[in-house]
Amino acid sequence: MTGLDRTVVVGVSAAGLTAAETLRREGYTGRLTLVGAEPHLPYDRPPLSKQILRGSWTPDRVALRREDALAALDAEWLLGQAAAGLDVAARTVTLDGGQLLGYDGLVIATGVAPRSLPQGHELAGVHLLRTLDDALALREGLLSAGSVVIVGAGFLGAEAASVARELGADVTLVDPLPAPMIRQLGAQVAGLVTQLHTRHGVRVRTRTGVRRLAGENGRVVGVHLDDGSLVPADLVLVAVGSAPAVGWLGGSGLPLGDGVECDALCRAAPGVVAAGDVASWHHPDLGRLRVEHRMNATEQGTAAALTLLGGGRPFAPVPYFWTDQYDVKIQAYGVTRQEAEFRVVAGHPDEGRFAALYGARGRVVGALSWNMPREARALRPYVAEHVPWEEAPAGDPHPVSTA
Template sequence: MTLSRIVVVGASAAGLTAAETLRREGFTGRLTLIGEEQHPPYDRPPLSKQILKGEWQPERIALRPAEALDGLDAEWLLGRKAVSLDVAGRTIELADGVQVPFDGLVVATGVRPRRLPFARELDGVHALRDLEDALKLRDSLRSVPSVVVIGAGFLGAEAAAVARELGCPVSLVDPLSAPMVRQLGGDVASRVASLHRAHGVDVRCDTGVTGFTEDRGRVAGVRLDDGSEIPAEVVLVAIGSVPAVEWLRDSGLPVGDGVLCDEFCEAAPGIVAAGDVASWVHPDHGRIRVEHRMNATEQGMAAARTLLGRRLPFAPVPYFWTDQYDVKIQAYGRPCADADFTVVSGGPDGGPFAGVYGQNGRITAGVTWNMPREARALRAQVIERAPWPRPAAAAANG
């Protein structure tokens, strides 16, 4: 297939990387990037950390300087929302009615915050997905209000840590057993809970939220399913996200929990997906969708190469990190709750440590707590599916 015009829908990390890869790999045709936000591409992980804390100003999170974006020789349609796709007609319709034609398409529209089913618009209730969200929440924390964070995954745990470091009274609420238990399993998640409690956070796990109380249109508290209520001047709802595929529902493109792609990130001839929105067939893990920053970059490159006919199965070792207080947690592979877990370096109850997860006698994932050098070594063991480590006593006895 000869491609003369490629359109990238989604102007964040995955979309930008795809565009850069297309140019680097020799595509000289017309290139268009469509982005719903007004901003040029920026990095999202700092939103819940450095931006929220006020350590960085917005210009610092730009992914590329202006001259690098100009060097792409691309048409930028920022502040423009894609609302529908005609696969057969090879056109994208924007919210203002403009039709954008394409020969090749990269879908990189990311995710949107999940909403509470009972929630309605109240002052003081926030989501955190884009730069405007982060700046609005940052402004609300300046008065050191009482804060309730609903959802103790990556985003919620990081935001709770920042709010606490700013001096706010913070409660962290989640229906699961511990913060980040889905991502890290029970052993490490219990340590995350202890970390937050040591910094003064009121951690309420195994607890659901049933509603808000309000005072003249502003949130005043959060009602829990145990009948109690937590006073709150600011609430952050961080209960996960959903892939931004609503504009594709009637397109004929296969969608479910994301854009459904094959192992090459292709959803249909001449159409690929990358980043948080892409659900693809990983050679080792089956169908997965990964919402982590490194995956956005790697998949943006892989999808672009597929579009250009350089098809290789996309088989990364998943990687994620989180910064909370003075702790950096890094993980390779896909930790899961039913995997075995053991500490292989350091101590499990205090200070830095490294641990591995495994199934069927093989290492499937690794995690480190303030041990960045060990993280790289664990990555190699995950790639090799290294044998499960022997207990120290057994190893000493040969």
């Protein structure tokens, strides 16, 4: 910890908060400043598209820590102030109000920002979903919306579609890819996700994109699709992915590709580490990687803080994610993309419960469960230990038609 007297953490969601807690837990007694662009104390983001949107949780339930636990960090909180610039040589962070923060150690945990459509966001009824305030505004809109179009069928779009249907809206889910979540889950499971939404009354419009949003009197009234059709809508959620929030780092000298590019220890420059959705690091087994999932944010926040303190080691997690849609919980470990081989090893899709493995390069690279959480945990070691594909549990490689 020699020379680490002033530490600045930019971004106060899961990754940034965990980094700050790790610093204190490991004995760091220097000055600690946490900078957050939002006015809120740290809160959890996964419930925004589920419990908050549904209304089953009040906003206070997403708080990551009680206020007394945050006070115990003995930190200076600069909330509602975004970072606007970084000078690596001078070791200073500039805030959007012009304030300069000097540092000996810096944790970058600014996450991602939602992508927008080229036009239409000025219309009333058009929403993005990233923050707590976004979720509350979207929920209010859904309560009175008759027809809803969700543009983008990844995690966020698919989860929001399920909640919107539960709230009674007429929902159309639009995506240019062949099936919802196909990039994350592969064709086999994406086909099941399509069936799930269709069964619950969602109109799934895949293999077509959005041409433009239609408006009247300043309010959205429909979505023009690439196939020439017009889908009526009095509410539109744009969920077309996100980009690492690195705009404030332009000219800093940090390597910026798909996020802040770090080494295996999450280090981007001397005295600078990155964690969470914004961090692209060299995974010892999987190569360069950037992961936008909650568990990774926590684990990487810890790893980055330890590196800053001089005790880091290569960050090599088994990626984990989950999604809740209707009465289905999907959990996955490792790499579950469409280019991998796919094998159901427990249960069966026709039964509404199954677990599967994914293989690539002759090894197990991923595991997934559909309403079988215990089996997902049991399959995790096959992913973590890179078990040869031929030695993995046998099963049915073609249980469902591909999307």
